[in-house]
Amino acid sequence: MPTTAILSIDQGTTSSRAIVFSLDGQPLASAQYEFKQYYPKNGWVEHDPEEIWETTYRACEEALAEAVEKGIEVVSIGITNQRETTLVWDKRTGKAIYNAIVWQDRRTAEICAGLQDALDTVKTKTGLLLDPYFSSTKIAWILDNVTGARALAEAGHLAFGTIDTFLIWRLTGGQSHVTDATNACRTNLYNIHNNSWDDELLALFDVPKSVLPSILDSASDFGTTAEHVFYKRIPINGVAGDQQAALFGQCCFNNGDLKSTYGTGCFALLNTGDTALPSKNKLLTTVAYRLDGKTTYALEGAIFTAGANVQWLRDGIKVIKVARETQALAESLDYDHGVFLVPGFAGLGAPHWEPKARATMFGMTRDTNNAHLARAALEAVCYQTADLLHAMKQDGAASKSVWVDGGMVANDWLCQFLADILNIEVKRPEMMESTALGAAYLAGLKQGLYKDFSEISGHKALDKAFKPKMQTETRSELLTKWQVAVQSTLHFARA
Known part of the structure; x- marks a missing residue:
């Protein structure tokens, strides 16, 4: 009888990894690929969206092939990702209209400085500060600096996502435009008290609601990989930003x-x-x-x-x-x-x-x-x-x-x-891949592979x-x- 396992996608700041975990949290197969960092100006940090996708896909294909060769059955996918890194793409083509603006990027510092009068509102609703670190000003910058972007957004043709959302879109063949609460809460657009996108914050940062993904629990049905993506269709059941995933994995x-x-x-x-x-x-x-x-x-x-x-x-x-x-x-x-x-x-x-x-x-x-x-x-x-x-x-x-x-x-x-x-x-x-492991545990919870936290903790x-x-x-x-x-x-x- 084949070993049941979970594929964890760990898309980080400098590399994309895929790890197949057994249910007791042991890595059974893995692959990892680094990708280039781009610094177009002082304080600017970007990634090529296609490099992110290609390295992620290649790592997944390699890890899954190793799993199949070992007689391992992957039944679910968990995704963890570098947080706040921002992508905007055209829904019709799936192609990003600009490079991914990385969480480290400081280009919107002046925008944040100009919004300081709203700091108390932002802190109260989001728990965050006004800083270029977060996604909201990155979205606005892309819409304001890419020719025709705002018109495309108003026409409903553009989608925003953090890396998890972008990968899910690609993996599901454009069928799922979703994120989870841990990633949504890092945008400065999400009210952490009522668990929803906040209209007042959207107006403050000039971000149209039409570009935003739906927000799900961290263990949920995020979609299923499209027919052509892997050797079989696999449900995506766990998503968390990298630091929250590490908290869960620990x-x-x-x-x-x-x-x-x-x-x-x-x-x-x-x-x-x-x-x-x-x-x-x-x-x-x-x-x-x-x-x-x-x-x-x-x-x-x-x-x-x-x-x-x-x-x-x-x-x-x-x-x-x-x-x-x-x-x-x-x-x-x-x-x-x-x-x-x-x-x-x-x-x-x-x-x-x-x-x-x-x-x-x-x-x-x-x-x-x-x-x-x-x-x-x-x-x-x-x-x-x-x-x-x-x-x-x-x-x-x-x-x-x-x-x-x-x-x-x-x-x-x-x-x-x-x-x-x-x-x-x-x-x-002993297991220091806590980030990837946390995403796997979340996927396993949704699949019913773990009954509760105590069962997960027993593997630590x-x-x-x-x-x-x-x-x-x-x-x-x-x-x-x-x-x-x-x-x-x-x-x-x-x-």
Whole structure:
């Protein structure tokens, strides 16, 4: 009898992956393809929609072929995606009218600055801030800067979608124009309290309702792949934005559960149950997941560059050849090495939200070398995470431990330094593909392959726990210097 499995599509910022998971959460087949990043102007970041589709499709075909060869039966598809990245396409052709504008893109900073009088309304309804990070101003920019786009939208010919919506459209042959609540809530157009697109916000951002997808639960019937797409038609049953999918994959189902994912950026989400906890410290109140019409909320802190710091070391200034070199380099220095990197490569996210910030290095001497740069790049991620958890604590939400995942946490030195700086236990699961796994779990719930959360949690296993070892005085000294560096960077950005 064939093994029953779920195909998880994980469409990220730098690559598209497909992983076939067994029901106990083990990867059985996989494929991954990177794609190009485009930087047409300072602060602009774009992806080619066709490259996104082609790499995703190729990864799926390869993973499915491997599954078939092993006698595995894929019965459902889950999708997780880079959030906020914005696409607008022509419904008649399925072709995007402009490149995908990536979540990191800062081109609409002036638009956001001009709307600050509406900040309270936006925060109250969406739980978000006014920032180029979110999708609404990206949609408006495309409609205003692509010739004839607004007329096409008014005629009902255009569709907007985050990456999940675009992939579902392609996979279903244009039959499904849908998203889920976790992606909808990242647009600045979705009211997280009544679970719907908000007419007042649509008017504020000048986005026509006709371009928007329908919003479904995170475990739902999103459509079935078209006849010609794969070797058989497969239902799409789970969708969640990447960070919410990671929260789900880490089994953070209880109020107070905290996870932090270290991919291109870093995102810490703390489950707040059925309470949409407002933040006084510029964190985001967001949808963790929506199941059977019931919304579970989370408090989120977003760091724009985490793994991207290491990519910069490798591809930008070329001080390392492969990412794993950073651990040995970091271990070669003492805590008082003196170099600090504030990685504002795409502005600074929570709790500062300064789109004009740029990366700054402090404390360099003639003796500064590759090791200092590598360690500063890793340490910056930990310091920024400490800023997020401090803000959460001030908002009345705290946790005694944090589950971590993402490519960076394979680095033991990073995990230990993170525990030292946060002064809480850092837990690394055996299965670190939490984002893809979360999408698979959602699909499995809808298919009835899991009866409840407890059955899913039963598959979770701890790889290693890191307990804080750093002296209080050392931690305090490092965090104080970090804050001086951050404030200096912000002062320069605002000068």
